Amino acid sequence: MVNIQRFGEWCEILVPPDWEGYTVESIFRTVWSAPKKQTHNMRMEKQVLINEEPANWTKPLLSGDKLRLHLFQEEDFGVVPSYFDVDILYEDDHLLVLNKPAGMDTHPNSPGQSNTLANAAAFHLQIQGESRIIKHVHRLDRDTTGAVLFAKHSLAGAILDKKLEEREIKRTYLAMVQGKLQQKKGTIREPIGRDRHHATRRRISPKGQPAVTHFELIETYSRQDLSLIKCRLDTGRTHQIRVHLSHLGYPLAGDLLYGGKPVFPRQALHAVKLEIPHPFSRETIVCHAPFLDHPEIFKGIDPYAF
Template identity: 45%
Template structure:
């Protein structure tokens, strides 16, 4: 595992790299043998004096002060994980991850901007993935450009695993399965998606954890990240999420769908340590399970 120390705006690798010098033409390639390196950013840092050798150890200026693109707004945040590169927040229901229109307030992005400001961290707000407004659970943020590039690449290459907990109406026919149905826009309903032959490839894995006559408690894993993917796929099976009126649920709940982003599994963008972060089920979700006699 790679280790480092933060020294102000600089990251210092804890161990020397024999023969490495920032003046070498192949310094980026040599460094990449020891630590993940976004090449374009490395060369940008090098041109600006942001790569140096001190005491035999490589140093990179990764923690430069940045301004948030969002106006900070106070909100209580449940921080699940944090270090110099990553932040994971347990998003509550009813909060958009970022504004969908100019001037929108009450977003998670604005709350994270306030959190950074109030804790003396001059970071921009960079989310790596999103959750629907009414879906709760873990959301991953990168705290600098280096981490953002590496985590974004990991997300594109499906190396970040997202595990959800959901309650679907009725009893599914199989105890486990894979839904492979393309998803596209619904031409008749703005903001809605549907299974359609011309849509984007979408793959959802599900496992039934428990069930009653009325509902099934599911663990859901995504291979792809299409808008409303879980909601569309379960509705297509004839078992929409409990409370998801947009996708045909017959049962009302608290004005939202019963879906929670429970666990994120990813490798740290620098140390490559395996990280697992889980968000506890919200109180209304626990109460729903109790009402349905599902545990």
């Protein structure tokens, strides 16, 4: 684990032994995979210090050197702060994980929209006296519930985007589907594209984007003709789990768009667990999301068991 502390607008990282010999440039490029433009800006604006002096970006570092990054300066939120009583699953100076309720978009889809989780996250920062851009790292559909990760500054956002792309951020979902699933576990590898005949619907399409969903049967409920499934994603396509399970012949209960029956007031899909490699400390942050809405959907199920 890497030792990190905050000093006002600066984040201090004690260079660990395995970084010895790295340069600041190689840490940004190789360790963090930071975007070139962002790296260049921080370099030009002298936003990186070594032992409280402007960094020499090409000089090898020593274990125990104090690497300071100017990360916490005031910025525009990027969205309109708007009050909502958020359920916080994890928070530090770099990350914020919220438990999204049903019926709420993750982020604004039009200028001025203020009733989304991103607006609520911005308000949460505002009441803490922080004015910094808030960025969702991934998103959930409007009626899907559970854990959503936000970055509290642009460098954390860039690092987490890369970790998501490289599948280092693990997302576990619970889905209640129609029918008795026959397979104990499996993987669906079907590309997903837009449905030309429906504005919001997606479909399996040979010309679509690659999409991979791993699933595992947890329990079947013969009386209700339902099955509880755990899903893990390698990709994050729009409606991915909904499309893949419908294609398999087991649409989500309550998901009328993809063939589910109206047995619940929304699609039975919940992002129950999020595992995040911290962008700076390297510890793994594990968040479990309790069921906030329509508890009858996952009645008797322990969200901390997954």
